[in-house]
Amino acid sequence: MVRLVRSAPQDMGTSMLADRAAHRPLEWDLRNGVIVRKARAHGLATPISDVLVPLLAAASDGPG
Secondary structure, three states: OHHHHHHOOOOOOOHHHHHHHOOOOOOHHHHHHHHHHHHHHOOOOOHHHHHHHHHHHHHOOOOO
């Protein structure tokens, strides 16, 4: 995985990064918030998303 990331072009990024650079709303809730909600409904833990979702929300201009 690390090799794959390192071999990518330097100007390559994610759609969320492109949205942020273009001052468009981030779609974090559709991509990451749903993971937390669905997992909780099934009694599953999402420790990484539990950290990531609030950070994405804070970086966003509101709900994505």
